[in-house]
Amino acid sequence: MTSRNKWLRGEIAQWHGEGLITADQKERLLERYTPSEWRSSQIILWLAGLLVGLGFILLVAHNWDDIPRLARLALVCGVIVTTYTAGYLLAYGKGPNPLAGRYPRIGSAFLLLGLLSYGAGIWLVGQMYHITAYDATGLGLWFLGAIAIAYLTGHPLFFLSALVLLTAANISDATDNAVSLITGPWFYAAFAGLIFPFLWRHNEPLHRYGATIAFFLCILFQLLEAEQSLIWFSLFPLLSLIYDETAEKSRRPLRPLLSTPLLLWGAFFVEIAVLMARPPLQPEWTWLVGLWVTLSAVLLWIGLCKRALLESLAMVALTSPLPFVARLFEPEKQLTANSPLLQYSATLNTYTEVTALLILFAGAIALIQSGSRLREEWQINSGTFFFLVCVIYAYGRYAWGILDKSLFFIGGGLILFALGYTLERKRRQLLDASRKEE
DSSP states (O other), X not given: OOHHHHHHHHHHHHXXXXXXXXXXXXXXXXXHTOOOSOOHHHHHHHHHHHHHHHHHHHHHHHXXXXXXXXXXXXXXXXXXXXXXXXXHHHHHOOSSOTTTTTOXXXXXXXXXXXXXXXXXXXXXXXXXXXXXXXXXXXXXXXXXXXXXHHHHHOOHHHHHHHHHHHHHHHHHHHHHTOOOTTSTHHHHHHIIIIIHHXXXXXXXXXXXXXXXHHHHHHHHHHHHHHTOOTTHHHHHHHHHHHHHHHHHHSSSOOOOOSOHHHHHHHHHHHHXXXXXXXXXXXXXXXHHXXXXXXXXXXXXXHHHHHTOHHHHHHHHHHTOSHHHHGGGGSOOTTSOTTOHHHHHHHHHHHHHHHHHHHHHHHHHHHHHHHHHXXXXXXXXXXXXXXXXXXXXXXXXXXXXXXXXXXXXXXXXXXXXXXXXXXXXXXXXXXXXXXXXXX
C-alpha cells in the first residue's frame, strides 16, 4: 500500500467517525480506492514464472536432440496446455473446485509461464521441422497468443506483453525491409482489429500509455526505414485531440483510445530532432502539410466553440511542420562559397529555423497558460518541460560558436539554474491556483 493510499483510507475512516459519511458510503469508498494490484508479491510470482520458464527452455534446448520428434511435440503442447489450464483455473476459474479462482496472483504467474512456453514452442517446433523464416512471423504468432490471453483475462500484464511483441516484430521487420504477419501494412490491421477493441473494453490509463508508445515506435521505425516524411507525427496529436473533444460531445460518450499527451511529446521530440538532424523531405510532404492545416483549422474551431482556444493554439504551435519545411531553404551543396544564392539560402534557412523555434516557444507558453485555465496538470508540466528543452537547444545551437567554451558552459549552467528556479516556482503557483479553484 502506498503512503498516499494509506492516507486516503485513513481520511475515509475519519470522515465516517465524524459522521460525514455513512457506513455504506465508507465501504464503497474503500472499495473504490483499494491498493493497486501491482504488489511486491505479484511481481515476485511473475519473476518466478519467468525464471521457471527460462529454466525449462534451457533444459529442453540442451536435451532437444536426444528427445524423439513426437515426444518433443507432445512435450511442448503438454506444457503449454498444462500451464494455461492451471493458471486460468487458479485465477479465473469457477465451480466446485476448491482452487477455482482463489489464487489470482499465482494463476497469473502460471499464465505468464504458459505464454513464455508458447513463445519458446514456436521456435522449437520451427527448428524441429526445419521451418526457416527471414522475417518476424514467429513474433507475430507469439503476439497473437499474448493478445488472446489479454482478451481472455483482461489483465494488463498480457496486454503489455502483446504490445512489446508487436513493437519488436515491427522494428525487426522494418530494419530488415521485410513484411510478415503483423508488420508493414498488416500492422494497421492488427492495431485497429486487436488493440483498439481491447482498449475500448478495458479503458485504463496504463493500457492507453502502452498502446501509444507501441504505436509511436512502430510508426517511427516504419517511416525511417521506408524514408517517408516524418510530418506524420505532427498529425497524430491533432487527430487524437479532435477525437477526444468530439467524444465528449457525442450523445453516446466515446472512450479515449490513445494518450494525446504522449503523442504530443513524441511529436515535439521529433521536431527537435528534425531541427538538429534535418532529414530530407519526401515528395508527399505538400499534401501532409495541407492535411495539417485542415486539422488545425478544425481544432481551432472546436477550441473556439468550447472556449478552450488557448489549448488548441498550443497544440497547433507545438505540432507545426515548419521544422520539416525549413529543409527546403538549406543551401545546395553544389553552390560556390561566394554565390549570392548561397548567402540568400543560408539567411532564409536561418530565419526559418529561428521562426520554427519561436513557434515552439510560444506553444510551450500557451500550453502552460492553458493548463492553468483548464486545471490540467499535464499541460503545465509538459509546457514547462518543452520550454526548458527549447531554451537548451537554442543556447547550444546559437551560443556555441560565439562564446568561449568555458564561458559557454558557465553561462549555460547559470541560465539553467535561473530558468529552472523560475519555471518551477511558476509551475507550483499554477498548480496551487488550479487546486484551490477545484
